Amino acid sequence: MTETSGTGGGVKYASRDKSYFEKRGLQRYAGIWSLWALGVGAVISGHFSGWNFGFATGGWGGMMVAAGIIAIMYLGLTFSIAEMSPALPHTGAAYSFARTSMGPWGGFITGLFENVEYVLTPAVICTFISAYFGSITGLDTAYYPILWIVFYAVFLGLNIFGVALSYKVTLAVTLISLAGLAFFYISAIPHIDFGRWALNIAPDGSELPEGNGSMFPTGFGGVLATLPFAVWLFLAIEQVPLAAEESVDPKRDMPKGIMLGFGTLLLSAFLVVLLNPAIAGVGAHALGSSLEPALDGIRAIYGDAAAPAFGVVALIGLVASFHTILYAQGRQVYSLSRAGYFPSGLSVTHPTRKTPHLAMIAGSLLGLGVMLVIWFVNGGGGPGETQLGDDIIGSVLLNMAVFGAMLSYIMQAVSFILLRRNLPNIDRPFRSPVGIPGAVLTIIIALVTLFYQVQDPNFYRGVIWVVLWCAVGIVYFALVGRNKLILSPEEEFALEHKSKA
Secondary structure, X not given: OEEEOOOOOOEEEXXXXXXXXXXXXXOOOEOHHHHHHHHHHXXXXXXXXXXXXXXXXXXXXXXXXXHHHHHHHHHHHHHHHHHHHHHOOOXXXXXXXXXXXXXXXXXXXXXXXXXXXXXXXXXXXXXXXXXXXXXXHOOOHHHHHHHHHHHXXXXXXXXXXXXXXXXXHHHHHHHHHHHHXXXXXXXXXXXXXXXXXXXXXXXXXXXXXXXXXXXXXXXXXXXXXXXXXXXXXXXXXXXXXXXXXXXXXXXXXXXXXXXXXXXXXXXXXXXHHHHHHHXXXXXXXXXXXXXXXXXXXXXXXXXXXXXXXXXXXXXXXXXXXXXXXXHHHHHHHHHHHXXXXXXXXXXXOOOOOOOOHHHHHHHHHHHHHHHHHHHHHOOOOOOHHHOHHHOHHHHHHHHHHHHXXXXXXXXXXXXXXXXXXXXXXXXXXXXXXXXXXXHHHHHHXXXXXXXXXXXXXXXXXXXXXXXXXXXXXXXXXXXXXXXXXXXXXXXXXXXXXXXXX
């Protein structure tokens, strides 16, 4: 064991022989379109549910402007990670970027923030899955926890079975989801009335029966308060670099997959925010509390008879994100574990499938456990405010996931700036056209989003637990983890280039 210094408190590394890494091997499979599907599939559920809560805080105009601001943030972020990921093609992604630029403490804290996002985002999506499934089948909310367990078990199984199958499922469900959304957008165009329906929110939040209200019923403050909900239109596109060690050619394919994915999502996000609230019979006011906004639009256009068929398509969209973020969750936990930041046993991969099954199972159990705790604390699907249909679980989990994501975005943007400044000569197959100014803008918008997220009363129900989780992680690393680091590929790269900086 060798000790290093000057790394923000001092850490100890233990070299491991090749058998350690043989037990933690991954399989290369993904090309450009697999990476595109991984990015789009991770986000696409956010175009079926979640984003629409922003109508309650900012109205239709507020949601449109907030979505534009968040799109600018993600543009800066995706360009930054499109540059960093082929330059540092490791499974660690955000942790790897921060480890190289800010040392082991910066890497661990960034990884911890990202861990919150990837553990809790599947849980949020699972609440939307249960809402759509319950709407289609009439399933009583009391049975939703059973549904959550079933979905986690099924898609964990698919992810564990093999990377090729996982990517094939991802591509298939992503294409079906996009086709369903395209059908929805085309269907909506003849039925839109912006004045009557999209503008039907009064400044006090009540519904205007005849519409024709203000684009910004709550003013500019409402626009800013809507930023956390607009994040849901793009949240998790940044997970693509986690596939670096399973990409056939990450230096060539990673930037293309990331930017193609972002372009696809940008078009779909614009269309859903523009059209969904303007459909006659729907309206921004009703969508402000809906768990199934796209399905509400289909009902208004085609009637209740069409709802089950489109509901299945919407479920596939939710499944696409659930499946792909479980994939990312496993790789994120795996990378931190392989390097010793988390217990190293979690990074052992399946002996024949070469998938990080232990990391995926551990992360899934944690996410599912958080869901069940919130469920039972809030009455277990009982009457009134404790019902899942009143958005308690979805809203709390969404805020927790966005909180972790914003912190990780700030750290990744800082990493980009430091890498540009301190390691200007590393091989960069792709260079961000917006450079450091784009990363700075990402940081500013993320900070503003965090500030206004705090204004949401539901935020407080979850943020304490996120802070506690991060605090426990930091204490663990200070007392134990920093003395058990392992020279994984990310760590070796960081140490080698630190000596050259």
